[in-house]
Amino acid sequence: MNETALPDDFERRLIIATQAGLPLVPRPYDLLAEQLGVSAEAVKARLAAMLESGRIRRIGAVPNHYAIGYTANGMSVWDVDDAHIARLGETIGKLDFVTHCYERPRALPDWPYNLFAMVHGHDRATVLAHIDEIAALLGTDCRRHDVLFSTAILKKTGLRIGNDG
Amino acid sequence: MSRPAPSSLDELDRRIINALQGGFPIVDEPYRQVAASLGTTETELLARIQRMLEARVLTRFGPMFQIERLGGRFVLAALAVPEERFAEVTERVNALPEVAHNYRREHALNMWFVLATETPDGIAAATRRIEADTGLKVFAFPKLQEFFVDMRLKA
Numbered sequence: 644m645n646e647t648a649l650p651d652d653f654e655r656r657l658i659i660a661t662q663a664g665l666p667l668v669p670r671p672y673d674l675l676a677e678q679l680g681v682s683a684e685a686v687k688a689r690l691a692a693m694l695e696s697g698r699i700r701r702i703g704a705v706p707n708h709y710a711i712g713y714t715a716n717g718m719s720v721w722d723v724d725d726a727h728i729a730r731l732g733e734t735i736g737k738l739d740f741v742t743h744c745y746e747r748p749r750a751l752p753d754w755p756y757n758l759f760a761m762v763h764g765h766d767r768a769t770v771l772a773h774i775d776e777i778a779a780l781l782g783t784d785c786r787r788h789d790v791l792f793s794t795a796i797l798k799k800t801g802l803r804i805g806n807d808g
Numbered sequence: 809m810s811r812p813a814p815s816s817l818d819e820l821d822r823r824i825i826n827a828l829q830g831g832f833p834i835v836d837e838p839y840r841q842v843a844a845s846l847g848t849t850e851t852e853l854l855a856r857i858q859r860m861l862e863a864r865v866l867t868r869f870g871p872m873f874q875i876e877r878l879g880g881r882f883v884l885a886a887l888a889v890p891e892e893r894f895a896e897v898t899e900r901v902n903a904l905p906e907v908a909h910n911y912r913r914e915h916a917l918n919m920w921f922v923l924a925t926e927t928p929d930g931i932a933a934a935t936r937r938i939e940a941d942t943g944l945k946v947f948a949f950p951k952l953q954e955f956f957v958d959m960r961l962k963a
Contacts, residue, residue: 710865759949
């Protein structure tokens with residue numbers, strides 16, 4: 644159910660038809676069906692199956708986090724013991740102010756950190772308070788940490804497939 | 809990129825944003841169903857989604873594909889850009905269609921971007937291209953384990 648598989652032709656066309664967004668019409672799945680030359684039932688069934696299998700995370704809105712008041716965005720990075728990272732990552736990922744949490748490779752000597760947790764807040768002080776909470780949870784399992792605040796969005800487009808000619 | 813003022817959102821806008829970050833129904837008239845749950849009309853809901861997309865309060869509305877399950881790749885990468893070259897390097901990096909997001913951050917590694925490609929091979933090609941175009945070393949941080957991803961934020 645979770646394995647990777649390349650999209651079949653229908654799925655690929657469905658992705659291309661919806662990657663810019665779901666149609667803003669009263670019957671969006673009917674409109675997609677018309678565009679793709681299939682039944683609305685086929686469109687709905689495939690979208691439901693892709694949700695079920697995790698090929699679609701969810702159908703919904705992505706707010707610009709600045710626009711809804713989250714003006715501080717800190718990428719917190721932690722150097723933790725590799726032997727305990729699975730347990731520590733699960734703990735940190737459960738915090739409600741963490742929107743992404745990953746293990747990533749170190750790049751020594753420039754970059755000693757292997758656990759990344761993105762923290763959003765209404766201001767820097769809030770983010771820094773959250774960072775302190777994470778530090779307290781990690782305790783002595785963390786050797787050092789840093790937080791990289793974003794100061795500008797330079798680009799934000801998302802993945803686009805099938806339109807590069 | 810513009811940063812719309814939070815104050816331009818009214819209470820219904822905020823409830824719409826919060827509702828749309830949940831599971832959107834796969835039924836014949838999904839907007840009607842969501843509108844009913846919010847105590848508004850389908851017409852009003854559609855107009856407000858449209859307006860928030862145009863104002864870039866919403867960056868997107870639709871299915872969020874998990875591209876790695878579809879054979880593609882996402883990789884976080886960073887550059888240490890000399891301050892005097894920042895604008896020029898931004899332009900060169902952003903020119904690649906594989907660069908999906910790019911943020912300036914406060915650190916010696918001061919440019920952090922996400923490469924998104926339809927195939928795993930695309931990442932290495934994009935990395936080489938950026939190194940050739942900028943003369944800077946690309947630090948790639950592919951994820952080893954995903955503990956949690958959920959971009960939902962309460963409006």
